[in-house]
Amino acid sequence: DIQMTQSPSTLSASVGDRVTITCRASQSIGHWLAWYQQKPGKAPNLLIYKASYLQNGVPSRFSGSGSGTEFTLTVSSLQPDDFAFYYCQQYNDTYAFGQGTKLEIK
Amino acid sequence: QVQLVQSGAEAKKPGASVKISCKTSGYTFTSHAIHWVRQAPGQRLEWMGWTHVGNGNVKYSQKFQGRVTLSQDTSATTAYMELSSLTSEDTAVYYCARDVRREKTDFWGQGTLVTVSS
Numbered sequence: 537d538i539q540m541t542q543s544p545s546t547l548s549a550s551v552g553d554r555v556t557i558t559c560r561a562s563q564s565i566g567h568w569l570a571w572y573q574q575k576p577g578k579a580p581n582l583l584i585y586k587a588s589y590l591q592n593g594v595p596s597r598f599s600g601s602g603s604g605t606e607f608t609l610t611v612s613s614l615q616p617d618d619f620a621f622y623y624c625q626q627y628n629d630t631y632a633f634g635q636g637t638k639l640e641i642k
Numbered sequence: 643q644v645q646l647v648q649s650g651a652e653a654k655k656p657g658a659s660v661k662i663s664c665k666t667s668g669y670t671f672t673s674h675a676i677h678w679v680r681q682a683p684g685q686r687l688e689w690m691g692w693t694h695v696g697n698g699n700v701k702y703s704q705k706f707q708g709r710v711t712l713s714q715d716t717s718a719t720t721a722y723m724e725l726s727s728l729t730s731e732d733t734a735v736y737y738c739a740r741d742v743r744r745e746k747t748d749f750w751g752q753g754t755l756v757t758v759s760s
Contacts, residue, residue, distance in 0.1 A: 537704075570746060572687075577739055578755055580679075580687065585746035623687055627744070629691035630703060631677070 538562050538626055542634035548642040553614045557637045559607045559624035568628035571600055571609045574621045574636075583622075584609065614639075645669040646738055646751035654728050655759045661724040662754045664738035671719040672696035678712065678723045681753075682734040692741060695721060728758045734749035 539562040549555050559569065566586040572580035577627055582591045586602035597612040612617055619641050624634040649663040664676060675694040681687050691702035693712040694714040700712050711724045721738055742748055 574687075579739075579750035581750075582746060582748050586749075589746075591746065618712065625687070625689075625747075630701070631679075631692075633687040633689070635686045 538547055538565060538629050538632055540632050540634040540638050542622075542624055542638060545635065546638045546640060548640050549614055550642045551614050551616055555614060555639065557609045557622055557624075557639075559602075559609070559634050561605045561607075561626055561628075564604045565626045565628035567603050568626055569600075569602070569607050570625045570627065571598075572625065573618075574622045574623060580623065589630050611639075622635055644740065644749045646740060646749055648736075648738060648751040648754045651755040651757070653659060653759070656730050656758060656760055657731055658758075659724060659726040660728060661722055661754050662736055662738075662756070664721040664723070664751050666719045666721070668739070669740070671714075672716055675699075675744075676712075676714070676721040677739045677741055677747055678710075678736065679757075680734040680736045682731070685734075690723070690736075693721065694741075724754075728756075730758050732756065733758045 541560045543558050568585045571584040574580045583594050583598050588600045599610050622637045645667045647665045652660050654660050675692050678690040681686050690706050693700045695714040709726050714721045719738040735755050737753050739747045739750040
């Protein structure tokens with residue numbers, strides 16, 4: 537099974553900061569990677585699919601990049617609504633999620 | 643608009659089974675697959691399986707093979723997930739989500755809390 541590892545586990549940042557979250561796959565997954573935002577008690581919300589495609593309705597401050605085994609999610613200028621958990625998900629071989637990154641207010 | 647509405651919270655005893663429904667609307671039910679994902683308290687999301695409701699194809703995660711059954715009622719545009727032989731480790735929120743051509747999973751249900759306790 538393909539394992540997904542995110543870093544960091546927790547990220548402290550301020551409104552207006554540029555932040556990056558990394559996701560590594562245990563083997564190549566091409567571009568079959570998605571990023572989700574999840575808030576407590578809510579379902580995940582799709583941000584990015586196929587590594588770099590922005591989902592409809594998602595603000596353009598979110599962007600994704602990478603291929604193969606290393607991927608990043610970048611938020612160009614944090615807004616108050618962005619403080620949440622973020623998960624990557626591979627879907628090259630079945631489906632598997634990273635362990636999550638908590639983005640918290642510094 | 644696309645909506646996936648799941649059935650309500652369940653409380654089960656160890657060894658029992660649970661069946662969760664996912665009522666869809668706002669799109670052609672048979673044109674998309676439905677994924678099932680769960681999240682135990684404080685844990686990462688965990689993929690359980692998917693069913694393409696149009697052709698009946700089903701794929702299960704190896705972890706749940708033999709314990710999970712995915713099905714659908716196309717006339718009711720509803721998908722179902724049944725999990726058997728429950729243990730306390732199955733306590734989690736269970737989600738259904740719509741697949742788009744295996745490119746993305748774009749709409750999710752609100753989640754169903756299943757609590758397994760003696």
